[in-house]
Amino acid sequence: MxxxxxxxxxxxxxxxxxxxxxxxxxxxxxxxxxxxxxxxxxxxxxxxxxxxxxxxxKELSYIKQNNENIKIGAKTCIADIIDSNIIKNKAYALFQACQKIGAATIQHYKGTIGGNILQDNRCIHYNQSAFHRSGRGACHKDGGKICYARDDADRCFSTCQSDGATALMALDAKLSLAKKGKKRTINLADFYTSDGIIPFIIEPDEILTEIIIPIKDGVSFYKRLSCRSSIDYPIVSAGVFLKPLQKNVPLEKNTIDNARIVVGAIGRSPLFLSSASLFLKGKKFNDINAFKKASNIAMDNASTFAVHNIGSTTLEYRCSMIFQMVFQALEQAVNLNQENQK
Ligand SMILES: Cc1cc2nc3c(=O)[nH]c(=O)nc-3n(C[C@H](O)[C@H](O)[C@H](O)COP(=O)(O)OP(=O)(O)OC[C@H]3O[C@@H](n4cnc5c(N)ncnc54)[C@H](O)[C@@H]3O)c2cc1C
Ligand code: SF4
The missing domain is CATH 3.30.43.10 (Uridine Diphospho-n-acetylenolpyruvylglucosamine Reductase, domain 2)
Incomplete structure (x- = not known):
């Protein structure tokens, strides 16, 4: 090609x-x-x-922190994020997500965090060669009037498979954008349209300049499932963040003050699941049953966005694994923190 x-x-x-x-x-x-x-x-x-x-x-490649935020330049290479102690200590879910992106070659030599967030949505019916696609009529995303992933769909349901964006949404990140004579900042959660053809709210003359992650007390974790362990996109993923209510109290005795549960690789954007997240408020960090219930709510809510547009797996399997990804992310976020305290 x-x-x-x-x-x-x-x-x-x-x-x-x-x-x-x-x-x-x-x-x-x-x-x-x-x-x-x-x-x-x-x-x-x-x-x-x-x-x-x-x-x-070069001005768009950096990782720095002040008292309130971590700031990452949009052109920062994925490998630099993996190597950063700031990210490892304060934004663990992003560190884990970046480790999963593609393969070492993509992380070290080329791939950037800005490109990771702004990579186009994907679909097995669309991400094919021109020859392959010419075998039948064009779908909505290809300029046609049909969707092969969902019967009678009047728009595109292609999937956001960015590992970085799912972790960043769990960490409640913001994006800074610039165009000639103007700058703006937007919550990552508000950056998406509900149309897979043009998934992002970015103008043609705008550039993403910076990713801002608020520094909050709490634990985060990222889990993903893919068919191969490298050089493969996620088929379902979960990013979670849990904030404790009391300071200086070990997590196993602490209460969840705020939770953010985000499911990736299922919808047209990473899905922030407010009902599942709210359910955990006031629950104990060692309440495994509460984690199971929240994971079930997450699975029920996220599944409604799924369509059959990723190869090598069935839609049913992908949806059933939402529970596993969310539950494991919640459980392992707490376990990891307890191990680090020893
Ligand atoms: C084999 C393979 C496996 C992969 N596996 C994964 C995976 O597991 N997980 C995953 O998340 N991704 C994966 N990717 C996708 C991709 O490699 C990564 O998302 C990478 O981080 C993209 O960064 P980039 O700098 O190369 O983006 P580019 O290709 O340079 O850009 C991507 C898009 O973003 C736009 N863009 C880039 N930077 C900016 C900016 N600052 N402002 C505005 N627009 C911008 C570009 O115009 C383009 O439309 C894979 C890719 C390949 C080829
Ligand atoms: S979801 Fe439908 S319209 Fe979108 S890329 Fe896939 S087949 Fe095309």
């Missing part, structure tokens, strides 16, 4: 990049590591006239 023709642009700083985006808008695509973008271009899913590289934008 060959790349289509395009003009390659390499601005030396953010201002120049924003000027280019302001001119070329929908004709341009941003290239970070390219591990999602270039694959889609090779498959003929995308034919931008201009590809604007972030290669020289």
């Amino acid at each position: 060959r790349l289509p023709r395009f003009e390659y642009l390499k601005p030396e700083n953010l201002n120049k990049l924003l000027q280019m985006l302001a001119i070329y808008k929908n004709d341009a695509k941003i290239l970070a590591g390219g591990t999602d973008l270039l694959v889609r271009m090779k498959k003929g899913l995308l034919k931008p006239k201009f590809v604007i590289s972030l290669k020289d934008l």
